[in-house]
Amino acid sequence: MSSRPVIRLRPKNDPRPLKRGFPWVYANQLVTDRRTKALEPGTIVTLEDAERQPLATATINPNSKIIARILDRAPGAEIDADWLRAKVARALALRNACFDTPHYRLIHAEADGLPGTVVDRFGAALVIQPNAAWIDALLPTFADILTKVTGASVLVKNAQGRARSLEGLDDVSDILSGSLDGPVPVPMNGATYMADLEGGQKTGLFYDQRPNHAFVAKLSKGRDVLDVFSHVGGFGLAALAQGATSALAVDGSAPALSLAEAGAKASDLADRFTTQKGDAFDVLTALGEEGRSFGSVICDPPAFAPSKNARDAGLRAYERVARLAAPLVKADGFLTLCSCSQAADLAAFQAASVRGIGRAGRSAQLLRIGYAGPDHPRLPALDESGYLKALTFRLA
Numbered sequence: 001m002s003s004r005p006v007i008r009l010r011p012k013n014d015p016r017p018l019k020r021g022f023p024w025v026y027a028n029q030l031v032t033d034r035r036t037k038a039l040e041p042g043t044i045v046t047l048e049d050a051e052r053q054p055l056a057t058a059t060i061n062p063n064s065k066i067i068a069r070i071l072d073r074a075p076g077a078e079i080d081a082d083w084l085r086a087k088v089a090r091a092l093a094l095r096n097a098c099f100d101t102p103h104y105r106l107i108h109a110e111a112d113g114l115p116g117t118v119v120d121r122f123g124a125a126l127v128i129q130p131n132a133a134w135i136d137a138l139l140p141t142f143a144d145i146l147t148k149v150t151g152a153s154v155l156v157k158n159a160q161g162r163a164r165s166l167e168g169l170d171d172v173s174d175i176l177s178g179s180l181d182g183p184v185p186v187p188m189n190g191a192t193y194m195a196d197l198e199g200g201q202k203t204g205l206f207y208d209q210r211p212n213h214a215f216v217a218k219l220s221k222g223r224d225v226l227d228v229f230s231h232v233g234g235f236g237l238a239a240l241a242q243g244a245t246s247a248l249a250v251d252g253s254a255p256a257l258s259l260a261e262a263g264a265k266a267s268d269l270a271d272r273f274t275t276q277k278g279d280a281f282d283v284l285t286a287l288g289e290e291g292r293s294f295g296s297v298i299c300d301p302p303a304f305a306p307s308k309n310a311r312d313a314g315l316r317a318y319e320r321v322a323r324l325a326a327p328l329v330k331a332d333g334f335l336t337l338c339s340c341s342q343a344a345d346l347a348a349f350q351a352a353s354v355r356g357i358g359r360a361g362r363s364a365q366l367l368r369i370g371y372a373g374p375d376h377p378r379l380p381a382l383d384e385s386g387y388l389k390a391l392t393f394r395l396a
Contacts, residue, residue, distance in 0.1 A: 007036055007060055007068060008048045015049040018056065018070065021381035023110045025058070025068035037062045041168060042133035044071070044079050059134035063168040069115035069132060081141055087113050088149045095375055103186050104375040105207050111379040116163065119146065120203040122184045122195055125154035127203035131163035143176050154178030156197050162306065183259060185266055189213050190241030192266040193232055194259040201231065201256065208372035209234055209300065212390040215368060216298060217242035219334050223295025226250070226328060228280050233260030235298040240269040249275045250283050284324035297329050298336040305341035314341055315352040322356025326395060335393045342387045349389050357393065364393040
């Protein structure tokens with residue numbers, strides 16, 4: 001600790017949120033003198049308050065707006081292989097308690113004590129998103145620990161996404177160990193999904209929606225289902241597995257729809273499953289003009305409000321989705337609207353959805369507010385860790 005660089009909060013910056021578990025220090029909160037600016041991104045440091053009292057062990061990236069991330073609340077913590085191994089083992093114990101098969105998010109960043117680090121598990125394969133400079137620098141050690149703790153034989157580095165660019169990191173993905181023969185089958189909610197771990201969106205599959213898939217699938221029994229922004233068939237395949245009459249999956253990505261069709265075939269559901277490629281707003285509009293209707297409609301778009309600057313435009317987009325989707329729901333049918341936007345909180349998203357439903361001339365009962373599954377735990381002090389919202393309505 002004595003040889004470790006020290007960084008310090010600016011005067012009048014209250015350290016209490018950090019003591020209570022908030023994991024980030026923003027650039028305007030830190031003394032950024034020449035010495036601090038010269039530190040290599042990912043350097044392990046001791047964070048002090050303005051009175052020079054040690055607060056925590058942290059990592060710094062002078063190139064990022066989140067200039068420091070808390071790694072350990074103990075100021076003298078040693079961030080070594082043993083420390084990393086303990087974090088991975090603790091995360092694995094939680095997932096083993098929650099799931100019967102090794103298909104889940106293994107590491108959920110700050111909520112699992114590994115800031116900026118995401119690891120999704122697909123049986124014997126792990127996909128790592130090292131989205132912060134400190135874990136990117138320790139990637140060889142971290143990958144070795146993951147292999148030993150989990151027994152995985154394939155490790156993939158996924159360098160896609162906005163988070164790495166904000167940290168000043170490269171966008172080069174790679175297979176770190178083992179090999180892949182193609183998409184990986186993933187059993188979930190009675191269906192089989194096909195995950196492309198190399199070229200697919202994010203890590204290849206969205207595990208966070210698992211409990212929401214299950215709830216909507218139960219409601220969809222005996223109903224025709226429209227799954228918009230379907231990716232690889234998330235809601236649609238789960239609904240068919242629970243007895244839906246049919247499912248139409250709509251997405252703008254042909255590769256995603258091909259994977260959805262392969263999943264339907266692997267699940268023995270292909271005879272009730274169809275796909276349509278197109279812009280979701282255009283398809284919703286066209287289906288309305290055709291007079292189509294469904295017993296259950298789900299819209300799970302990408303993040304329309306990924307930042308505070310995009311919040312207002314994002315909420316208008318969510319309202320438009322609701323307005324276009326509501327007329328397609330049969331009387332006493334169900335409409336599920338989802339948001340993965342961190343910048344749009346639950347109250348704002350719910351208000352936008354209700355406005356859209358009202359503008360479509362429909363009235364609604366809110367049946368359920370859904371969140372991410374237990375493999376995506378929330379860090380109570382960090383609102384951003386509770387990004388996913390799923391609203392299920394019954395429409396008159």
